[in-house]
Structures are given as C-alpha cells and as structure tokens.
Amino acid sequence: MASEEKHIILQARNLSVGYSKKSSETIIAEALNFSIEKGELVGLVGANGIGKSTLLRTLTGMQNALKGSIFLNGKDLKEYSSFQLATQLSVVLTEAPASKNLTVLEMISLGRQPYTNWIGSLSEADKKAINFALEATETIDLAQRKCFELSDGQMQRVAIARALAQDTPLIILDEPTTHLDLYHRAYVLKLLKNLAKATGKTIFFSTHEIDLAIQLTDKMLVMAKNETHFDEPCKLIENGNFETLFPQETIDFDSKTGRFTIRK
Amino acid sequence: MQAAPTYKLQFSLLFLAVIVAFLLNLSMGSVSIPFKEIISVFTGNGASKETWHYILMEYRLPKAITAMLAGGGLAISGLLMQTLFRNPLAGPFVLGLSSGASLGVAILILGASAFGGFFGTILLSQWSLVIASALGSFLVLLAVLAVTFRIKDTMAILIIGLMFGSVTTAVVSVLSYFSSAEQLQQYIFWSFGSLGNQSWQGVLILIICFVAGLALSIFSSKSLNALLLGENYAKSMGLHIKRTTFIIILATSILAGSITAFVGPIAFIGLAVPHLVRQVYKTSNHLILLPAVLLCGSLLMLICDTVAQLPFSEFTLPINAITSLIGAPVVIWLLVRKRKLFF
Numbered sequence: 013m014a015s016e017e018k019h020i021i022l023q024a025r026n027l028s029v030g031y032s033k034k035s036s037e038t039i040i041a042e043a044l045n046f047s048i049e050k051g052e053l054v055g056l057v058g059a060n061g062i063g064k065s066t067l068l069r070t071l072t073g074m075q076n077a078l079k080g081s082i083f084l085n086g087k088d089l090k091e092y093s094s095f096q097l098a099t100q101l102s103v104v105l106t107e108a109p110a111s112k113n114l115t116v117l118e119m120i121s122l123g124r125q126p127y128t129n130w131i132g133s134l135s136e137a138d139k140k141a142i143n144f145a146l147e148a149t150e151t152i153d154l155a156q157r158k159c160f161e162l163s164d165g166q167m168q169r170v171a172i173a174r175a176l177a178q179d180t181p182l183i184i185l186d187e188p189t190t191h192l193d194l195y196h197r198a199y200v201l202k203l204l205k206n207l208a209k210a211t212g213k214t215i216f217f218s219t220h221e222i223d224l225a226i227q228l229t230d231k232m233l234v235m236a237k238n239e240t241h242f243d244e245p246c247k248l249i250e251n252g253n254f255e256t257l258f259p260q261e262t263i264d265f266d267s268k269t270g271r272f273t274i275r276k
Numbered sequence: 277m278q279a280a281p282t283y284k285l286q287f288s289l290l291f292l293a294v295i296v297a298f299l300l301n302l303s304m305g306s307v308s309i310p311f312k313e314i315i316s317v318f319t320g321n322g323a324s325k326e327t328w329h330y331i332l333m334e335y336r337l338p339k340a341i342t343a344m345l346a347g348g349g350l351a352i353s354g355l356l357m358q359t360l361f362r363n364p365l366a367g368p369f370v371l372g373l374s375s376g377a378s379l380g381v382a383i384l385i386l387g388a389s390a391f392g393g394f395f396g397t398i399l400l401s402q403w404s405l406v407i408a409s410a411l412g413s414f415l416v417l418l419a420v421l422a423v424t425f426r427i428k429d430t431m432a433i434l435i436i437g438l439m440f441g442s443v444t445t446a447v448v449s450v451l452s453y454f455s456s457a458e459q460l461q462q463y464i465f466w467s468f469g470s471l472g473n474q475s476w477q478g479v480l481i482l483i484i485c486f487v488a489g490l491a492l493s494i495f496s497s498k499s500l501n502a503l504l505l506g507e508n509y510a511k512s513m514g515l516h517i518k519r520t521t522f523i524i525i526l527a528t529s530i531l532a533g534s535i536t537a538f539v540g541p542i543a544f545i546g547l548a549v550p551h552l553v554r555q556v557y558k559t560s561n562h563l564i565l566l567p568a569v570l571l572c573g574s575l576l577m578l579i580c581d582t583v584a585q586l587p588f589s590e591f592t593l594p595i596n597a598i599t600s601l602i603g604a605p606v607v608i609w610l611l612v613r614k615r616k617l618f619f
Binding site: 094098103107110111112115125126130 | 359362494495497498501502503504505506507508509511512513514515516554558559560561563618
C-alpha cells in the first residue's frame with residue numbers, strides 16, 4: 013500500500029480508556045497513540061485484563077474516552093451520530109446474538125439496517141451486499157440454518173459476514189478467534205487478511221493468537237503494562253517489544269521464530 | 277440468494293381458522309341460535325326472532341370482537357416483551373404488567389368511595405378504568421425498566437418483575453381489607469376476566485387503543501429485529517436504544533393496559549402464543565411474526581371463549597381460568613418437546 017496515497021482511517025491521540033463513576037475514574041490504559049491506514053489489517057495483543065476490550069469498546073463508541081481523542085476518517089468520534097457511525101464502523105463482538113432462533117440469512121441481512129427503509133425491506137443493492145458477504149465468508153450453504161445449529165467456527169464466520177454486509181470502511185473485531193480450534197483460528201485470520209486486501213476495508217481485531225497475528229497482520233498494537241507499541245510486526249520483534257507482554261519468568265519470546273515458549 | 281419465504285399458505289390457513297372460530301363462537305351460548313340465522317343476520321336479512329337478533333348484535337358480536345382484540349393484543353405484547361427483554365419467559369403477566377393494571381383498577385374501584393358521591397361515579401366511567409389500568413401497567417413497566425438500565429442480567433429483571441407483581445398484589449389486599457363488600461365484589465369479578473357485557477362504545481375504545489398499540493409495534497418492527505442480535509449489536513447498527521425501548525414499552529402498556537382494563541387480567545396468552553407461532557413460522561422477522569401472532573392470539577382467545585361458554589349449558593366460566601388451563605399445558609408441552617424455548 014506504500015505507493016498509494018496514505019489515508020488514515022482511525023487515529024488515537026493521547027487516549028486514556030477506563031471507567032468513570034460519579035467521583036472516581038479507573039484508568040485502565042493511558043497515553044495511547046496510533047494511526048491506522050486504509051486497507052490495513054491491524055492486530056491488538058496484550059495480556060488478559062490489560063484493557064483490550066475496554067479500548068475496543070471506546071473505539072466503537074460504546075463507552076466514552078477518559079482523556080484524549082479518537083478520529084474516525086478525520087472527524088472526531090464524538091461528532092458522529094449513532095446512525096452516521098453505523099455506516100462507518102461495524103463490529104464483531106464476543107457475545108453471541110441474543111436470539112439463537114435467527115436464521116443465518118436473517119442475521120446477515122440485519123447488517124443492512126443502516127441502509128434499509130423504516131420497515132427494513134431489502135433493496136437490490138442490499139441483496140447484492142448480503143450475497144457478497146455470504147460468498148466472501150463461505151456461508152452460502154448455511155444461509156437457511158438457524159444460529160443454534162451452528163458450530164463456533166461457523167458462527168464466527170456468520171458474525172463476520174454480518175459486519176461485511178454492513179459495508180463499512182472499518183471493521184472492529186473483539187477476539188474473533190476465541191473458542192476456535194487451530195484450523196478455524198487460522199481460517200478466520202486468513203479470511204480477515206484477504207478481506208482487507210480485496211475490499212480495501214480496514215480491519216482492527218484483538219487476539220491472543222500472537223504468533224498467528226505476527227505472520228498475518230500489517231501492523232500490531234502491543235499493550236503491555238506500562239507501555240504501548242504500534243508498528244509493523246517485524247519491527248516490534250526487532251525492538252524486543254513482545255518480551256514485555258508477559259512476565260518473563262514464565263514465558264519467553266523467541267525473536268527468531270516469533271513464538272512464545274514456556275520457561276521450564 | 278433464496279427469496280425470503282412469505283408464508284402465504286400459513287397465513288391463509290390461519291385466517292380461515294380465525295373466521296371459522298369466529299362464527300363458531302357466535303353460534304355458541306346459553307341460547308342456541310341456528311347457524312343459518314347467524315348468516316342471515318350478517319347478510320342483512322335479519323333473524324326470524326327479534327331476540328336472536330338482539331343477542332347476536334348486542335351481546336355475542338361485541339364479545340367475539342373483544343375476544344379477538346384481547347387475544348391478538350396480549351399475544352403481540354408478549355412478543356414485544358420477549359424480544360425487548362430477550363427472554364423467552366417474558367410476557368405481560370410475568371413482568372408484573374397485569375398486576376400493575378390490577379393495582380390501578382383496584383385503587384380506582386376500591387378507592388372511589390374515598391372521593392364519594394358524584395365524583396365517584398365519574399371515576400368509575402369506562403374511560404377512567406382504561407386510564408387507571410393503563411397507567412398502572414405503565415408505571416410497573418417503567419419501574420421494571422429503571423431496573424433494567426442498572427442490571428444487565430435478564431433473569432434478574434424477570435425476578436424483579438415478579439416481585440413488583442407481589443408488591444401490587446399485597447397493596448391490593450390491603451386496599452380490599454378497607455373497602456366495602458360491594459366494591460370488593462366488583463373488583464373480584466373484574467379480576468376473573470370477562471369478555472362479555474361489553475358495550476359497543478367500550479369495544480370502540482378498545483379498538484382505538486388496539487390500533488394505536490399495533491401501529492407502534494409495526495413502527496418498531498425494524499428495531500425489534502435489530503434487538504434480536506443484542507443491545508450492543510443493535511447500537512452498532514445505529515439504533516437508539518432508549519427511544520426504541522420507550523416506544524416498545526409504550527406499545528405494550530397501551531395494549532396490555534387497555535385489554536386488562538376491559539376484560540381483566542388474562543394469563544398465558546401473551547406468553548404462549550409467540551412460542552406457538554415460532555413453531556410454525558421458521559423466522560424471527562417481526563414483520564412476519566407480528567401479524568401471525570395477532571391472528572394466532574385471536575384464534576386461541578376465540579377458542580378459549582367458546583370453551584368458557586360451556587356450550588349447551590347456562591353457565592359461563594371465568595375466561596382467566598380457561599386460558600390458564602389451555603396455556604400452561606401448551607408451554608409445558610413445548611418445553612418438553614423442544615427442551616429449550618427460543619425467542
């Protein structure tokens with residue numbers, strides 16, 4: 013993408029995330045700075061409880077930033093109405109759809125809601141987008157199945173298809189690889205990679221699959237205890253940023269293979 | 277992509293069943309009127325006996341229409357509640373909505389003596405019953421909702437709804453302790469539920485409330501579909517959660533409140549009908565579910581009322597008992613067969 017003009021989709025400036033109650037603020041992560049460009053696949057890694065989900069919830073507008081600002085397409089996130097935001101940003105959450113009675117096709121069609129009329133009827137353009145989502149995620153055969161009949165791997169593909177149908181320049185996924193076996197973890201990440209490449213969409217996801225993310229992503233955001241790094245995976249390895257992720261007396265990072273090993 | 281099924285066959289069968297049940301309901305009662313005569317009254321030729329004409333037009337027809345409105349309306353409010361709370365057990369009765377309506381009516385009937393005289397009679401007019409009942413159910417729902425915003429666990433919300441129900445029941449018993457036997461009787465007869473004795477004016481009021489509630493439900497159908505994915509997903513697709521929740525609750529309280537005011541608290545229709553419909557219609561799209569639930573609720577209520585008439589006898593059973601007798605086994609049967617209730 014280096015030859016094309018760089019277009020920044022998502023930018024965080026001196027961002028602090030956490031929870032605020034009436035009197036007190038609990039800062040979970042602070043001084044976050046990063047800029048994500050159009051068409052990039054970006055992985056977010058960090059230990060449990062470091063604030064990955066909090067950061068993603070803040071970026072998707074589900075909770076407010078404590079300090080600093082977020083820019084989506086050059087415009088402050090706060091200035092977006094929820095309706096405008098729905099056409100810019102789609103999400104894949106860790107939670108399953110509330111109703112398992114939905115068919116796959118119905119669930120994916122719901123992704124078109126920001127574009128449909130008041131009663132939700134699908135136009136030709138909507139149908140085209142849904143078809144594209146079905147094909148891209150290879151869920152066409154599942155279209156008439158109910159969500160409760162799906163395996164975890166199939167469910168994840170359907171969730172991604174729903175976000176694709178929403179047709180937004182940015183897709184944010186919260187741990188899309190949890191509960192999946194090795195094959196499906198690789199499948200999902202490869203799917204994201206191909207989607208970013210083929211559609212020019214920017215995809216930002218959190219994951220615990222650090223070694224897979226190193227192999228596939230364009231950039232990574234590494235959240236450690238007191239510092240956050242944002243760069244290309246190979247540069248992060250060079251700088252030794254992965255070593256700080258976990259306590260070193262238990263887990264060691266091998267910079268040659270790009271893998272973590274348990275210290276015996 | 278396959279076209280979304282339109283369920284034409286199911287809808288026509290259901291519609292036909294409602295018409296048959298409607299005519300059956302009209303022909304049953306303590307006075308037996310030949311079927312031919314009923315057709316002749318409706319085609320404008322009049323009945324051969326003046327009393328038959330009177331019974332049909334002034335008693336049975338308003339009752340049958342009330343039954344359809346009550347069944348359809350309660351079933352719709354059950355569907356709305358199940359989707360809003362994302363819980364298959366939700367319904368106007370379980371969430372304490374009917375208890376709220378009971379409380380409103382109890383305060384009105386039992387408290388009317390406190391105002392006494394002329395003012396007391398105004399208070400007991402049909403409109404005030406509707407308003408008190410709707411207000412009662414609306415307040416309980418608001419309370420349930422206030423809790424909803426604080427607590428994320430839907431099971432907890434259901435338990436809290438049940439608690440509100442107990443509190444209102446307790447207040448009703450305290451009120452009844454201090455009221456006269458006549459007022460108590462009036463209240464207890466209301467709480468048995470009765471579809472009969474509706475004036476055409478009352479039916480008209482019910483129709484107005486029903487249409488308002490139905491219009492709000494149809495207006496919310498897109499939002500209801502989004503809520504099927506859960507609140508966070510719905511929000512990410514541009515849905516205003518608070519506004520949507522308010523409209524859905526408004527629709528439910530208008531429907532359940534007005535129906536409860538006119539026919540008394542009626543159990544199980546709101547809970548059972550949406551589940552029955554989901555067995556036949558393999559969809560979660562509210563645009564299809566809403567009319568289906570409406571028809572199915574009307575059908576079930578007409579059948580319940582026909583049974584309550586105890587055909588060929590002079591007695592009429594309380595409608596509330598019949599809906600429970602039919603509704604509860606249906607829910608148990610569904611649970612045993614499917615092992616899990618979806619919404």
